[in-house]
Amino acid sequence: MTTLRKGGTFNLAPAPESIKVEIKPRYGHFISGEFVEPRKASRSKSSAAPDYFTTLNPATERPLAEIAHARPADVDAAVAAARAAQPLWAALPAKERAKHLFRIARRIQERARELAILETMDCGKPIKESRDVDLPLVAAHFFYHAGWADKLQYAFPGRTPRPIGVCAQIIPWNFPLMMAAWKIAPALACGNTVVLKPAETTPLTALRLAEIFAEVGLPKGVVNIITGDGTTGASLVAHPGVDKVAFTGSTEVGKRIARTLADEVASGTRPSPKRLTLELGGKSPHIIFEDASIDQAVEGIIGGIFFNQGEVCCAGSRLFVQESILPEVIAKLEHRMASLRVGDPLDKNTDVGAINSAQQLERIQHYIALGESEGARLHQPITSWNKPSKGHWCAPCFFSGVQPSHTIAREEIFGPVLSVLSFRTPEEAITRANNTPYGLSAGIWTDKGSKVFEIARKLKAGVVWCNTFNKFDPASPFGGFKESGFGREGGMHGLRGYVELTQ
Amino acid sequence: MPTRLDTSKTFKLFVNGAFPRSESGRTMLVSTPKGEPIAHVAKASRKDLREAVEAARAALPKWAEETTAYNRAQILYRIAEMMEGKRAELADAIASVGPDLSGTTAPRASKAGAKKQATLTPDAEVELAIDRVVHFAGWADKHAQVLGCCNPVAGPFYTFTSPEPVGVVAVVSPRSPSLLALVSLMTPALAAANTCVALASEHNPLIGALLGEVLATSDVPPGVVNILTCDHAELVQIIASHRDIDGVHGAGLSPQHAAILHAGAAENVKRVTIQTPAPDWTNAAQCENPGWLEPLVEFKTIWHPASS
Numbered sequence: 031m032t033t034l035r036k037g038g039t040f041n042l043a044p045a046p047e048s049i050k051v052e053i054k055p056r057y058g059h060f061i062s063g064e065f066v067e068p069r070k071a072s073r074s075k076s077s078a079a080p081d082y083f084t085t086l087n088p089a090t091e092r093p094l095a096e097i098a099h100a101r102p103a104d105v106d107a108a109v110a111a112a113r114a115a116q117p118l119w120a121a122l123p124a125k126e127r128a129k130h131l132f133r134i135a136r137r138i139q140e141r142a143r144e145l146a147i148l149e150t151m152d153c154g155k156p157i158k159e160s161r162d163v164d165l166p167l168v169a170a171h172f173f174y175h176a177g178w179a180d181k182l183q184y185a186f187p188g189r190t191p192r193p194i195g196v197c198a199q200i201i202p203w204n205f206p207l208m209m210a211a212w213k214i215a216p217a218l219a220c221g222n223t224v225v226l227k228p229a230e231t232t233p234l235t236a237l238r239l240a241e242i243f244a245e246v247g248l249p250k251g252v253v254n255i256i257t258g259d260g261t262t263g264a265s266l267v268a269h270p271g272v273d274k275v276a277f278t279g280s281t282e283v284g285k286r287i288a289r290t291l292a293d294e295v296a297s298g299t300r301p302s303p304k305r306l307t308l309e310l311g312g313k314s315p316h317i318i319f320e321d322a323s324i325d326q327a328v329e330g331i332i333g334g335i336f337f338n339q340g341e342v343c344c345a346g347s348r349l350f351v352q353e354s355i356l357p358e359v360i361a362k363l364e365h366r367m368a369s370l371r372v373g374d375p376l377d378k379n380t381d382v383g384a385i386n387s388a389q390q391l392e393r394i395q396h397y398i399a400l401g402e403s404e405g406a407r408l409h410q411p412i413t414s415w416n417k418p419s420k421g422h423w424c425a426p427c428f429f430s431g432v433q434p435s436h437t438i439a440r441e442e443i444f445g446p447v448l449s450v451l452s453f454r455t456p457e458e459a460i461t462r463a464n465n466t467p468y469g470l471s472a473g474i475w476t477d478k479g480s481k482v483f484e485i486a487r488k489l490k491a492g493v494v495w496c497n498t499f500n501k502f503d504p505a506s507p508f509g510g511f512k513e514s515g516f517g518r519e520g521g522m523h524g525l526r527g528y529v530e531l532t533q
Numbered sequence: 534m535p536t537r538l539d540t541s542k543t544f545k546l547f548v549n550g551a552f553p554r555s556e557s558g559r560t561m562l563v564s565t566p567k568g569e570p571i572a573h574v575a576k577a578s579r580k581d582l583r584e585a586v587e588a589a590r591a592a593l594p595k596w597a598e599e600t601t602a603y604n605r606a607q608i609l610y611r612i613a614e615m616m617e618g619k620r621a622e623l624a625d626a627i628a629s630v631g632p633d634l635s636g637t638t639a640p641r642a643s644k645a646g647a648k649k650q651a652t653l654t655p656d657a658e659v660e661l662a663i664d665r666v667v668h669f670a671g672w673a674d675k676h677a678q679v680l681g682c683c684n685p686v687a688g689p690f691y692t693f694t695s696p697e698p699v700g701v702v703a704v705v706s707p708r709s710p711s712l713l714a715l716v717s718l719m720t721p722a723l724a725a726a727n728t729c730v731a732l733a734s735e736h737n738p739l740i741g742a743l744l745g746e747v748l749a750t751s752d753v754p755p756g757v758v759n760i761l762t763c764d765h766a767e768l769v770q771i772i773a774s775h776r777d778i779d780g781v782h783g784a785g786l787s788p789q790h791a792a793i794l795h796a797g798a799a800e801n802v803k804r805v806t807i808q809t810p811a812p813d814w815t816n817a818a819q820c821e822n823p824g825w826l827e828p829l830v831e832f833k834t835i836w837h838p839a840s841s
Contacts, residue, residue: 125664125817128671132610170603177606177671184679184823483691483839505602505674522678 042371045378047157051147053234056082056096059104059257060240062111063250069103083259085233088154089375089384089421097233100258102265105225108254109271112196112223115251120193120221124180131176131218133246138169141242145235149207150375152234154384154422155338157376167502168211171520174504175215178525182220185522191529193221194305195273198266201236202279203229203386204341204444210236212519213276214253215504220528222274224253227266231387233257264290274305276527278343281310281442281468281513307517307527309343309509311442312470314491315463316346316499319456320354322475326497328362331448334473334499336370336426339382340446341390343514344471346499348439349428349450350459356452360409360430363450367411372425374418382446385422394424394445401429401438406449434462442468456485464490469511473499492518544574544738546581546762547745549588550755556580561762563739566631574738577761579771582730585759586777589701589728592756597698597726600754602674609670609723612751616663619747620656623712626739627655633709633736653710653815661815662713668821669720676725676826689840696725696830699804700779703772704731705765705794707785711737713814715744718782721825723758727780730759732769738762765790773797780804780829785811804828 058065068081082096100108119127138145145168146160155164182191197217201209206228217224228236240255256262260283267275267287277287291303316334318327334346351359375383385391402408406429417423428448432439438449453459463472472491474482486494492510495501502508507521517527544563545552557580560573577585596605616623653661681695702722706715711734722729733741745760761768769790772778774797781794781803791807798805806828812819 125668129664129667132667173603173606173610174674177673177675179671180668180821181671181675181823478841480838480841483837484689484841487691487839505678522675 042379044374046374047147047150047376047378049143049147051144051151053095053148057233057237057257058098059100059108060237060243060253060255061104061108061251062115062254063244063248065240066107068098068100069107083230085152085231087151088231088386089418091420094152094234097257100227100256100262100265104256104258105262105265105269108225108256109196109198109266109269111251111254112225113271115249116193116195116223119218119223119249119252124182124221127218127221128176128179130246130248131172131179131215134242134248135169135172135176137242137246138165138172138239142166142169145207145238147376148238149235150383153203153206153232154375154386156380156383157378158380159338164205164208167504168207171208171211171215171504175219178216179219182525182529185525186529186531189531189533191220191525191531194528194530195222196271197222197224197274197276197528198269198272199224199226199276200263200266200279201226201228203232204338204343206232207235207239209278210239213278216519216524216528217276218252220525222528223251225266225272226253226255227263228255228257230257230259267291268294270299272304274528276307276517278309281515284308284310284515305527307519308515309517309519310470310513310515311444312343312345312468312510312514313348313440313442313466314344314346314468314471314473315348315350315466315489316473317350317459317463317475317485318352318355318359319474319476319481320352321477321481323477323497324355324358324362327475328359328366330473330475330497330499331363332366332370335448336367336382336446337500339385339424340426341386341444342500344493344500346471346473347443347448348463349448350462351450351452352459353452353454360450363428363448364409364411367426367428368413370412370426372412372415372423382426385424385445388422390444391422391424394443394447397438397441397443397445398427398447401432401436401447401449404436404438406430406432406436406438434465440466456481460485460488467513470514471495471510542572544572544742544762546575546577547742547748547758547760548581548585549759550749550753552745552749553581556584561738561764563630563737565629566634571629572739574742574762577763577768579768581761582763582768582771583775585730585761586701586775588756588759589730590777592728592754593698593700595754596728596757602677602726605724605726606670606673608752609666609673609720612720612747612753613663613666613670615747615751616659616666619743620659620663623659623662623740623743624655626743627658627712627737630711630737630739635708635736653713658710658713662716665713665821666716666720668817669724669825672721672823672826673724673726676823676830679823680827680830681832684834689838690836691839692834692836694832694834696826697833698726699829699831700727701777702727702729702780702782702829703778704729705769705772705781705783705786705790705807706732706734706741707783707811708734708736710814711740712744714784714811715740717814717820717825718784719758722780722782722829725826725829727829728757730761730778732765732772733760733762735763735765769793774800776801778803780806782806782829784808
């Protein structure tokens with residue numbers, strides 16, 4: 031084995047993305063095709079919650095814009111708009127719905143750079159990712175689903191697919207625009223209308239998407255976007271005018287939503303619950319066998335946990351290394367990580383951007399402290415980097431000597447922290463990999479094809495990446511087993527969540 | 534008052550992304566219903582056809598293997614974008630040549646369909662044709678999911694069946710409707726990742742030439758589609774006997790031409806699909822479904838052990 035030279039990165043000149051993106055000082059809600067101010071709080075209630083809150087750039091902590099906070103009256107208005115628009119949208123010939131969605135896809139492609147920069151500013155993810163991964167996928171989701179609008183009967187042979195109605199969609203802050211696309215595109219393709227609530231810390235790209243909808247002539251009320259915090263989301267989920275709820279976020283909140291929907295049945299409000307799809311957390315196993323292409327695997331492992339600062343539901347956060355190659359893998363991880371660049375997300379050289387919020391950074395730091403106190407060994411290979419004085423930063427790190435009982439092996443950290451465990455036999459790897467209430471994704475690295483398929487069949491995960499990781503495509507269904515949620519997004523199977531099927 | 538003389542168009546073949554004249558130098562006169570000359574279009578020869586097939590064959594690896602299904606879908610959608618831009622010119626070309634009154638057009642599927650087609654205005658035909666291209670653009674990244682599958686065999690194997698293009702497809706357009714029929718036959722072939730050599734309508738060859746102009750500005754790689762304006766009687770025999778054409782896709786052809794093309798299946802086991810009678814081209818249920826891609830794909834089944 032060749033000796034690896036530790037540390038030492040090339041010093042690259044800064045390469046900041048220089049295009050300036052216009053951001054309004056204040057945004058209202060997008061209801062019925064236009065931006066409206068939030069409805070005033072009723073006089074009887076104290077003015078505890080302000081009409082607007084601020085969204086910050088997590089890399090600089092500077093405010094970007096004031097965002098409206100939706101109260102029940104705003105939620106009412108949005109749902110009513112979606113309800114009014116739905117029969118008209120569904121009555122359009124399917125091909126016309128398709129052409130609306132194709133237009134949206136094309137317009138997103140044209141404004142992709144602007145959207146990528148805005149995403150990076152509001153979310154903290156590196157421009158390299160928003161430009162080269164997020165935005166292409168956003169456009170592709172609309173384009174792919176546009177083509178399904180007039181072909182739904184072939185996705186459900188022998189059945190008659192019909193729209194469900196009004197869909198409430200609540201999305202997280204880790205892939206703000208991409209999650210909006212994953213939700214809106216299939217909903218519209220299947221003849222539904224939408225009320226979307228983006229995450230509190232990342233509303234800007236969804237609001238820009240609303241501008242695009244208006245620009246390309248999407249009929250009013252087909253997509254409505256309301257901004258706010260968890261209370262807005264709760265109002266929306268519980269609203270009687272909603273027919274279906276789609277949620278991506280933490281397992282904890284997902285369970286709360288399921289309970290809310292169940293209570294509506296228990297209380298007699300509805301005979302059966304609203305349709306629900308959930309895409310929740312994960313603690314995905316990443317397994318590397320001794321007969322893997324080790325260098326490729328290390329690259330895949332690094333991408334699997336440090337892509338988007340590890341703020342990914344399907345991050346490969348538990349690495350299982352076959353004992354015989356453990357020292358080599360650890361050495362290679364350290365060597366590779368030492369050249370990761372943490373810094374200004376708008377710099378094109380940056381690999382790892384800012385953590386989305388102070389709250390999330392605190393969480394991550396809490397888990398790092400726990401990892402050490404519970405006896406795992408912390409590796410921090412990134413030794414020299416210029417940590418900006420402002421902003422939320424966490425340099426990628428990993429723990430070795432992690433035991434399955436450790437908190438950092440069980441709980442989702444949602445940050446750039448990898449837990450490394452070892453195994454001897456494939457059976458042990460499978461058992462340990464499946465030993466989690468989650469089941470979103472898994473990764474397998476081995477050059478032996480039959481082992482790939484044997485292990486893939488035995489892993490309890492909705493997406494299994496073999497000799498690759500973090501691959502997404504609108505044509506490929508994504509979703510979890512067990513407490514990582516139910517329902518799929520993307521592909522033919524992803525349409526099921528947005529249709530009612532009758533004979 | 535001096536009137537401005539227009540710069541009338543020269544209509545040529547579309548082969549390998551370029552617009553050559555026929556190597557034979559021959560042309561065909563296209564006239565209005567009253568017999569007024571509109572243009573002389575190139576009259577493709579056997580050699581032109583053979584060169585077009587070579588271009589289609591050469592373009593196949595890039596189109597079928599190196600281009601993603603998504604990218605193919607986008608290119609087909611761009612064809613629709615370009616057609617939309619050329620709406621007036623396409624409608625004008627349909628209108629100026631007028632309806633096919635030769636009585637030689639093959640029988641239609643139904644009387645109602647025939648009547649609807651007979652009353653199809655040029656504008657309506659162009660709109661239907663654009664929407665048809667949009668429809669099939671949307672199949673390019675989906676038909677594998679609808680036509681393919683995973684096979685539950687009785688053993689520890691992972692086996693799946695997926696559609697691949699048959700290869701070079703000869704598309705033979707009926708006389709009428711010259712635009713709608715040609716795109717209805719050609720676009721499914723392209724969505725399935727085939728490359729094409731198309732014989733344009735004999736009744737209105739202008740459309741074939743104009744469609745070539747649309748394709749040239751649609752990011753379609755050279756050679757993926759080739760359009761020959763020609764006398765079908767001369768070229769169907771060449772298609773039938775050509776050993777490097779993998780599939781034939783036509784509809785509404787004369788019984789004689791259909792018979793010649795079917796005989797081509799015996800030559801090198803071509804996959805020949807000729808709808809007789811032609812469908813009602815205005816009927817979306819008949820003309821927009823995955824059944825139009827199925828005859829133009831080959832199904833590959835792959836096995837892999839799932840137990841080590």
